[in-house]
């Protein structure tokens with residue numbers, strides 16, 4: 129665990145308590161079963177806004193707390209543990225993009241509302257089913273943006289889009305020239321296709337900003353993955369201690385003990401890698417890109433392992449929709465894929481290190 | 484044109500069989516059904532058969548070729564191993580498939596042929612061979628999964644019949660099954676020797692099924708409750724107390740049929756994985772799959788699949804040369820399960836977010852199927868003896884390692 133200051137400890141404890149009590153997996157299940165397109169609970173998002181989570185990475189002069197990415201990660205980790213659905217990760221990354229590149233007017237218009245949880249913002253980067261920032265075709269001319277973005281998280285409801293185009297990163301805030309198509313995916317969250325057809329766009333920065341903001345989003349996502357892996361592991365560990373076969377608890381079988389020990393080991397590495405990336409961001413270090421690729425590659429591999437083992441070690445019950453294991457499994461593969469999977473980040477890490 | 488050349492040679496009995504099979508298939512397999520096999524149909528419940536499908540099923544059932552190795556007198560094909568191989572080749576050549584399947588074919592039939600009385604075989608085998616009767620497996624209970632011998636469902640001896648009470652769970656196809664082969668307790672004082680193998684009519688009063696939804700969204704299995712269900716004594720297979728031996732034998736059939744799932748033949752939308760990856764991921768300047776890490780993992784999977792196929796072949800040859808069951812058979816289920824699951828994981832990785840669609844717009848049917856196949860496939864390392872239990876068996880029975888407890 130990273131060394132937390134008093135504010136961060138409070139934030140983490142509060143987030144943990146709130147998510148465990150107010151937004152546990154059963155709440156997500158309810159949202160899923162209701163089939164609402166937005167994929168999250170508005171009331172819960174409203175509460176997150178009141179607790180100030182929308183403003184964790186927003187500068188103080190625009191109504192935020194500027195606690196930074198490690199703090200954001202602490203909250204996302206707790207949400208991840210409970211599969212709590214919210215636009216927090218997307219909104220925070222988009223807010224950072226505006227804070228980093230927006231005009232004073234854009235900042236004044238949007239950041240206070242984002243900080244208060246009144247506005248949902250998101251990144252629209254990828255144009256295909258796999259993350260590939262080298263293949264961006266959307267373009268801006270005469271101040272309007274044209275292009276189609278795939279699998280935009282919260283794309284069904286976001287009022288503010290931070291969009292990657294050929295020349296860099298742009299802000300699209302109106303509904304004009306924006307068409308959304310819902311994509312129903314295994315994790316029952318919002319991943320819409322968003323078409324921009326002559327939408328008014330304001331420039332936030334060049335391709336370096338795109339890369340930087342995607343790194344922020346990736347680190348935030350890795351924190352959610354950390355929480356998921358942690359909980360998938362804990363639930364499995366508890367189950368092995370209670371399920372009796374052959375007259376004894378499953379936890380007495382050495383074959384399973386060693387597998388749990390291995391997962392525990394991987395989880396510790398995952399935590400260090402994820403917290404390392406978040407701290408690198410907060411410290412403004414020059415090697416954030418490497419830290420993020422390290423975090424996402426390890427987070428993807430570890431969550432992959434733990435979520436699959438969760439199903440396997442629960443046996444038949446783990447295969448049922450009624451049990452939570454399937455929900456972790458499905459969300460896990462989506463997050464492994466978003467913002468580049470382990471293979472993508474290993475390759476990027478190699479490139480960044482010059483081999 | 485190797486086959487044509489073979490056919491021109493002086494006819495050996497196997498060549499004659501090949502020609503007969505080819506003629507019969509040409510006359511009976513509706514070409515419109517080419518490649519339409521639904522591997523899940525035997526599990527996912529009855530689907531409405533098209534007239535073509537119904538005709539094909541009836542023809543194969545009549546001929547006994549859905550269970551080609553079973554004896555003719557019970558409605559099987561009575562074919563030799565060599566003939567079965569030829570039949571499979573000829574079917575593969577024209578994209579034909581076996582319309583007769585399910586647990587009756589895979590597990591129960593072979594077990595009954597070995598342990599059943601003449602009367603039981605006459606009664607139960609022909610309808611399985613014709614694909615008329617659906618069987619389900621009543622083994623697992625809430626407290627008896629891997630530790631099957633701790634099952635509690637009790638059959639009380641009432642002279643000419645048993646009265647059965649208890650609960651089974653994870654009963655695949657329970658809601659569509661006509662009959663159930665079940666392990667029941669006939670003696671509460673002994674663990675293994677108190678178990679008997681009983682055939683229960685699922686339409687009997689007192690049988691109740693509650694479908695359970697799977698993570699893949701479908702509901703192919705059930706909780707099954709038995710309350711004062713009357714079962715005639717004639718439905719006991721083997722002797723009272725012999726159920727554990729018979730039940731384990733059936734599990735061997737289950738495992739060997741499950742391990743087939745890992746064959747290299749199954750591909751995504753008719754494409755080998757490398758080609759799929761090129762489609763979805765594009766190629767580099769030299770025409771290779773552009774993601775080199777993925778490319779190497781696809782190759783590893785491909786090599787595993789081939790080694791597995793070679794192992795299946797070697798085991799078959801060793802069995803034929805009468806060395807008894809090959810040691811290799813013990814690893815089959817686990818390897819098959821691993822390969823099946825790797826294939827699904829890799830297919831989804833190749834397709835990226837397109838491989839994780841659930842329903843509706845934006846995904847092809849093949850992509851949506853792949854999501855479900857991936858999720859469903861997580862079961863292959865759990866049912867029919869989980870991978871962990873298989874490994875325990877390998878360690879203890881084959882390697883002679885001792886139990887640490």
Ligand SMILES: Cc1cc2nc3c(=O)[nH]c(=O)nc-3n(C[C@H](O)[C@H](O)[C@H](O)COP(=O)(O)OP(=O)(O)OC[C@H]3O[C@@H](n4cnc5c(N)ncnc54)[C@H](O)[C@@H]3O)c2cc1C
Nearest residue numbers: 440441443444620622623628629653654655862866869871
């Ligand atoms: C899709 C599906 C279909 C099924 N269909 C049928 C059916 O038709 N009929 C039927 O009777 N049953 C069926 N089953 C049940 C299946 O056979 C059981 O799920 C299986 O035997 C495992 O039992 P369990 O679920 O109780 O898991 P448990 O026995 O509780 O096992 C949980 C985990 O612990 C591991 N474990 C248990 N004991 C040991 C040990 N000694 N050493 C190491 N690891 C151990 C297991 O491998 C597993 O990973 C089906 C299951 C599934 C998932």
